[in-house]
Amino acid sequence: MDLKLSEEENLLKNAAAQFVQKELLNIEGSFLKQKEPFLPPGDPPRRELDPVVRKTLIEKAKKVGFWALELPEESGGSGLSHIARTLIHREFGKTVLPFEPPSIPRLMAASRHAERIVEGELSLSLAFDEIHKTGKLDQIRANYRPCPNGYCLNSSGIDVINPSSDFFLLPAKEETSGQSGLFLLDRDASGLSIKDEVDLTTDATVARLTLNECRISSDRLLGHEDEMRQIIAAEQLRIAARSLGIGTRCLENALEHASNRVTFGRPLSSRQAIQWMVADLSVSLRTSTWLTLEAAWKADQGLPYFDAAALAKKRAARMAFEAADVAIQIHGGYGVCKEFPFETFYREARLMRLLYGQEAEIDRAIGEIFLKAG
Amino acid sequence: MEFRLTPEEESLRKKVEAFVNEELIPLEPLFDGAPDIFEGTRWKSRARLSKDPEVKRYIGIMETLEEKAEARGLWYLDVPKEYGGLQVSNVAMIAVTEELEKTSVPFELGNHVSNILYACKGDQIETFLLPCLRGEKTACFGLTEPGAGSDPAMLTTTATPDGGYFVLNGSKMFPTFADVADFAQVFARLPGTKGHEGVTCFLVETGTPGYRVVRSIATIAGTEPCELVFEDCRVPKGQVLGEVGKGWALNQTWLGARRFQVGIRCHGMARRALRSIQEYLKDYPSELGKFSPSLGAFIGELEALRSLTYFGAWKADHGVDVRFEAASVKLFGTELLHRVIEFALEVVGPPALRKKHHLARFFRHARATRIVEGASEVQRHIIQRTLFREGISFMELT
Numbered sequence: 001m002d003l004k005l006s007e008e009e010n011l012l013k014n015a016a017a018q019f020v021q022k023e024l025l026n027i028e029g030s031f032l033k034q035k036e037p038f039l040p041p042g043d044p045p046r047r048e049l050d051p052v053v054r055k056t057l058i059e060k061a062k063k064v065g066f067w068a069l070e071l072p073e074e075s076g077g078s079g080l081s082h083i084a085r086t087l088i089h090r091e092f093g094k095t096v097l098p099f100e101p102p103s104i105p106r107l108m109a110a111s112r113h114a115e116r117i118v119e120g121e122l123s124l125s126l127a128f129d130e131i132h133k134t135g136k137l138d139q140i141r142a143n144y145r146p147c148p149n150g151y152c153l154n155s156s157g158i159d160v161i162n163p164s165s166d167f168f169l170l171p172a173k174e175e176t177s178g179q180s181g182l183f184l185l186d187r188d189a190s191g192l193s194i195k196d197e198v199d200l201t202t203d204a205t206v207a208r209l210t211l212n213e214c215r216i217s218s219d220r221l222l223g224h225e226d227e228m229r230q231i232i233a234a235e236q237l238r239i240a241a242r243s244l245g246i247g248t249r250c251l252e253n254a255l256e257h258a259s260n261r262v263t264f265g266r267p268l269s270s271r272q273a274i275q276w277m278v279a280d281l282s283v284s285l286r287t288s289t290w291l292t293l294e295a296a297w298k299a300d301q302g303l304p305y306f307d308a309a310a311l312a313k314k315r316a317a318r319m320a321f322e323a324a325d326v327a328i329q330i331h332g333g334y335g336v337c338k339e340f341p342f343e344t345f346y347r348e349a350r351l352m353r354l355l356y357g358q359e360a361e362i363d364r365a366i367g368e369i370f371l372k373a374g
Numbered sequence: 375m376e377f378r379l380t381p382e383e384e385s386l387r388k389k390v391e392a393f394v395n396e397e398l399i400p401l402e403p404l405f406d407g408a409p410d411i412f413e414g415t416r417w418k419s420r421a422r423l424s425k426d427p428e429v430k431r432y433i434g435i436m437e438t439l440e441e442k443a444e445a446r447g448l449w450y451l452d453v454p455k456e457y458g459g460l461q462v463s464n465v466a467m468i469a470v471t472e473e474l475e476k477t478s479v480p481f482e483l484g485n486h487v488s489n490i491l492y493a494c495k496g497d498q499i500e501t502f503l504l505p506c507l508r509g510e511k512t513a514c515f516g517l518t519e520p521g522a523g524s525d526p527a528m529l530t531t532t533a534t535p536d537g538g539y540f541v542l543n544g545s546k547m548f549p550t551f552a553d554v555a556d557f558a559q560v561f562a563r564l565p566g567t568k569g570h571e572g573v574t575c576f577l578v579e580t581g582t583p584g585y586r587v588v589r590s591i592a593t594i595a596g597t598e599p600c601e602l603v604f605e606d607c608r609v610p611k612g613q614v615l616g617e618v619g620k621g622w623a624l625n626q627t628w629l630g631a632r633r634f635q636v637g638i639r640c641h642g643m644a645r646r647a648l649r650s651i652q653e654y655l656k657d658y659p660s661e662l663g664k665f666s667p668s669l670g671a672f673i674g675e676l677e678a679l680r681s682l683t684y685f686g687a688w689k690a691d692h693g694v695d696v697r698f699e700a701a702s703v704k705l706f707g708t709e710l711l712h713r714v715i716e717f718a719l720e721v722v723g724p725p726a727l728r729k730k731h732h733l734a735r736f737f738r739h740a741r742a743t744r745i746v747e748g749a750s751e752v753q754r755h756i757i758q759r760t761l762f763r764e765g766i767s768f769m770e771l772t
Contacts, residue, residue, distance in 0.1 A: 013771065289769075363671040368666050370648070370652065
């Protein structure tokens, strides 16, 4: 057993921490700051990173290798291990600035669009809506059948987060055999429509994607069950890692504020109600950290890791939500202000808990494995 | 990073696994009907003095097991090499206990002594340490007092120097096995000191004039801790354990190392409870859907406890300050065990509360673990203190 990061892992973690501090955290304050003294009537507008800033950040991130983490180096990616990716996403999770290395699954390397996606010229969304309920392949309703020169896809509609992307990776089931296939779709493919884009309660949008006899060439089928399960597990690990970052940041700020803020003549940190919140949170953060790293390590070692990744995601995302909740509570009125990061973390973590397997479904799956084990 | 046991740790684990499968698990039906005294570790107490032939028969079985374990080299595991032990790591001891916890037979590999006894020097080694290692003597641990439990720094038992002696006055609550122990490890303070200062540990032999074991007290968990009284009890200076006035550090060492074992024991007992639920549900297939999510949630939490315990023990092996880890394991482990047992009782219903039902035993045991050796509230206190002192750097990966 050796729980210390290797020298290489440590360098990578520190480099990511520096990048996040220098490039992201330094502008987080101005990003969060309200632009006008009085808000226009109605809901506050959704916050977005300035496109020019985003472009510069992409260039900088690419330069230091915090981009396309999954893709092998020959395809222009960083070719990093699961542990390394966990360490990097954990650092990016420490800021609410909406910027992180995008998920570009390894199998995208085979696509002829890989290069432009890696370059950041074209964007990709995972249209995994039908996966989110259970984190498994059993709820896929979109279907496909072979057609001359390719496939024909149908779906009565799924929700897609970040619907403005140029490409979508979409799981579908073969009509007769029930085999699952993973397809790469252009947003302007014939028969594909995206409409009813609305804001999510997080700073993202969602729209309805429908497929009506959508015809695509055979090279757009990129993988089957195994590949999809790997993507699901990789996304679960990404969410878990990001959650660790959120948890760490919220705990850090909560400790700091509790030490400085005085009420009724004593600092908050001297109050047991406050002490217990941070104590329980820190234990939860610690256990989630180990479970996430252990799952990532298993993946790197070629050991079975899907269940471990699901568990890590479930616990870590829950922990991140509770961390944001604690940070908000300790910051009081400031906690719910949009000039502070905590309410954003709170909204984001709530969504993450619902992605790639809802808690009760992940629990049920683990319970069923245990019951079957005999 | 590397999450596997080392080859040596793994080979020890396998040996214990084989011992459990070959020697202990076959005895499970026998121990299901064992006298009450064989619940938990009580059999090590006054059971040995019993004249009841049934109790004697079980003591005989236990002694045979001890011989078998020793013959397999599964003895003196955590004893330092200089005393002829294997001096295996904390992590290895966690793996050992994890295997032992897979059976309900209440057998422990020996011979353990409380780790503070390794502070013995000179004649103390022959008088106190070695006989304990050989299994000839046993000791009890006297820290808690009627007015000093969660905050042991409030202890008031005094040790007044008088020539070549210290004179002890005061009382101690809850040392387990004091009624059968050959000597007590007693914490007392020098006159005029308070807090952590002046605390000194004494080795007091049973029968020393002025030292009385007043009574044993029945508890929900089946253990029978004792009450001790010291009235002008003269203890030779040569029986100070460690240094005069440096006893506080000893008590911290003792508690710190224990907690990881508590964690893996909670893990084992909770797993056994859930396994029995799994067996039970085989007769009620229609209930499976109702309970599988809760079952899965608990299995997940137990995985978290297991990681926390192993990795905390690893830190202890590497000389890192583990007060945070130890407190986390104690808090998380005992609270989780309690919740798992609560759930198990809900699944099985009233029959599970029959006194001899294993879940009822778990239920009684689990309640005490949230208090003994540091209540959950004290663990939270230790955790928050570390957090506010050290700041977030404490949670960083290194």
